[in-house]
Amino acid sequence: MVGLNKNILRTILIISYIMIVALIISGISALFSYLNTGADRSKMLHTEIRKVEQYIPKVTWEPLQNEGRAMDNQTLNALQNDYLDAWYVKQVAYRTNKTAGIKDYYTDSARKNIIDFIALNKADTISLEATTLNHKPTLEFFSEDGQLAVITDRDVVEYKRVFKNEALVLETTETSTYKMVFLLEDGFWRIRHLVKEMSTPFVVEANKINTDSLTLKGINYYPKATPWDMFGDAFSKDTISNDFKIIKAAGLNSVRLFVQYDDFGKAEVNPLKLEKLKQTLDAAEENNLKVVLTLFDFYGDYSVMNWTLNQHHAKKIVSTFKDHNAIIAWDIKNEPNLDFDSRGEDLVVSWLDNMIDAVKSVDSIHPVTIGWSNTQSATILKDKVDFVSFHYYEDLSALDTAIKTMRKDIPNKKLVLQEFGISSYSGFWKPFGSSEEDQANYHKKIQEIIASNNLQFMSWTLYDFVDVPKAVVGSRPWRRNTQKHFGFIDKNGAKKASFKYITN
Template sequence: MVSLNKTIMRTILIASYIMLIALLTYGLSAIFSYLNTGADRSKMLHTEIAKVEQYLPKIIWQPLRNEGRPMDNENLNTLQNDYLDAWYVKQIAYKTNKIAGIKDYYTESARENLYRFIELNKKNNISIEATTLNHNPNLDFFSEDGQLAVITDKDVTEYKRIFKNDSLLHETNETSTYKIVFLLEDGFWRIRHMVKEQTQETKQTSATISTNSLNIKGINYYPQATPWDMFGDQFSTDTLAQDFKIIKDAGLNSIRIFVQYDDFGAAKVNPLKLKKLLQTLDIAKEHNLKVVLTLFDFYGDYSMMNWTLNQRHAEQIISAVKNHDAILAYDIKNEPNLDFESRGKQNVIAWLEKMIDLVKTMDKKHPVTIGWSNTQSATILLSKVDFVSFHYYEDLKQLNEAITSLKKQIKNKAIVMQEFGLSSYNGFWKPFGSTEEDQANYHKMAQNIIAKNELQFMSWTLYDFAKIPKEVVGRLPWRKRVQGHFGFINQNRETKPAFQYISKE
């Protein structure tokens, strides 16, 4: 028995010794690998910044004619990345009044001023939300030893909101010029001096595009088999061609389609999705249909730190489609007023305003609108949009009055009832719902009101749908079933009585 116990103890000791040697070997290997490959900055930084995903202001370097040593592309890219990261961590610090990350992008002397400013704001319960939207740097000097660089960044577009005790004190748009001195420390460019040489508060205005010739008689469109997934794996040009013929033959001249932000790749747009979008526009053109393109569908985060990512997304979409003959207009966002309560009305409106400015800068030919969910919100940013769009799912008996009120506030701009309709579902989950006959009467009445008030229109929607994603109306079956029966054509691809009123003509 004693011999057995000794054997067990000896086995345990040997196993422990082997495990200890293995752990020591692994540790030494990791240290050796680290020393031979150099430090990974993502593990050094407090903020673990991934700028590609978090901050992408538009940056355009002026031609390199600097004094001193010539700057190669590799060094210039490193300088640019560290410069933008420095802006980003400063913006985070000013918003949170925390200093994490500052020392990674600013030299010891530079960060002292930042620390004092942050401490003062913290003491007075002041926070600053800010972002830059574009930079135009010029390299003035690059030292012969490659350790010092000086740039002038002209016409930096900045947007700021200053809060005290969580209440907005001041909001400003600025165009500024900065002089920045960098030192190369530990292989990274850190800001030593950053001086704002001049600043000008700007109020950006956008020219309004005339919509006197606008004549929208259209419909919101998704393929029947793939609602809210129009550009997915089941994308079919044959289906689009068949459906667009139905729409054109019904007397309509336009469709409204949707680009979903995340589905299209967010800040880095998926080329395959763009290709499918352009194919859709090609087929629309073949059938003499114009397209209202709704951007940022299923997107609801209007935080300032994401603005640059959103703008890079919009740039890629607009650049791809702006010269296509089928494009009629851009709808910046579907029903953004529904996000007022959860995201903050000021945040949503500021985001919309900046996005309108960007789109109008890129495409001066096509008009811009916003798809408000009701008439009450439809005049928000009236001076910025080219025509007014609203959705209406309320009682049609109140529509005339709502339009009269709206027209008193809108002068010389077209008004489009961009979504309206009635579900014909009256099954188990809503036994006292509307019938197909009720739906037909609804559209007959709607078209009479549209004609009387000289409105333009886009009804909801061509088809009944068998499957409704939970992101649209949630998981509750009575909501999903109702949402699936707004179409003029049922799930058997038979026209419903309402089809005869899909257009007045």
């Protein structure tokens, strides 16, 4: 028994020794691996900025003709990345009145002014929301030792909102010029000196687009089986093309389609989604239909810090398809006025205003509109849009008067009734709803109003839907079932009585 215990003890000691040796070897290996790899700034610095996800203003460098040493593209990209990181960190600091991250992107002398400014704002209960949308930097000087660079950044478009005791007191967009000295420290470019040389109000000249030829007799479109998920896994060009044939044969000339910000990949637009959208536009062109493409559907975060991401998203889609023959207009946002209460009307309108400028900077040919949810909001930004779009789901008896009021308030722009319709659902969850006959009478009447007022229109919608996602109207069955039955064609493919009045 004594010999057995000794053997057990000996075995335990041997196993323990082997484990200790393995841990030592593993530790040495990890240390060796660390010493043979470059430093990871995301771990080295606590800010862990990722501009691809958080901050992507437009940057256009002037041709490199600087004094001193020539700068290669790799160094220029590193300098640009650190420069934009510095902007982003400063904007976060001004919004929160906290200095976290400032020391990572500014040297001692440069960050003193920032820290003092934050302390003053904090004492006065002032905060600042800001972003830059455009930069045009020029490399003025790069030292022979590669440790110092001087940049002049012109036409920096800055949008700012100033708050006092959390109340908005100032909103401004300006164009500024900055001069900066950078030092290379620990392998990273930090701002040592920054001077704002000049600043002027930012003014965008109105790009007036002739809409005389614009004629919309159309319909809002989703496939029957995949509403609000048109470009998902069940995407089918054949299905869409067949539906477009039905729309064209009904006497309509256009469709309104929707791009969802999250679905399309946010700032980094998914190329697979772009390909599906291209196939859809191709199908429209093949069937001689024009497309009003609505951007930012189901997007409700207008935060200033996200503007560069939003504009990057919009510019990618617009630049990709601005030359497609099917495109007839861009619709910036579907029913943004529904976000006024939750996000603030001033912020939403400023976001729309700047987004119009962003789209027009890429496409100066196609008109731009906004899909307001009612007639009351239609006058907002009426001088920025090229035609005015509004939705109407209210009592038809008031529509004629509402149109005349809009015509008085907006005398020089075309009006498009961009959404309208009525559900034919009358069942267990809504026993006093409308019938298919009621729906037909509704469309007959509204087409008479459209014709008498010489309105352009896009109705809602071609099909009754098999299912409606809860994210669209919520989980209440009376709302979901009602939303399923707005179509001119039922879920079995049979034309309803209202189809006779799909156009006037």
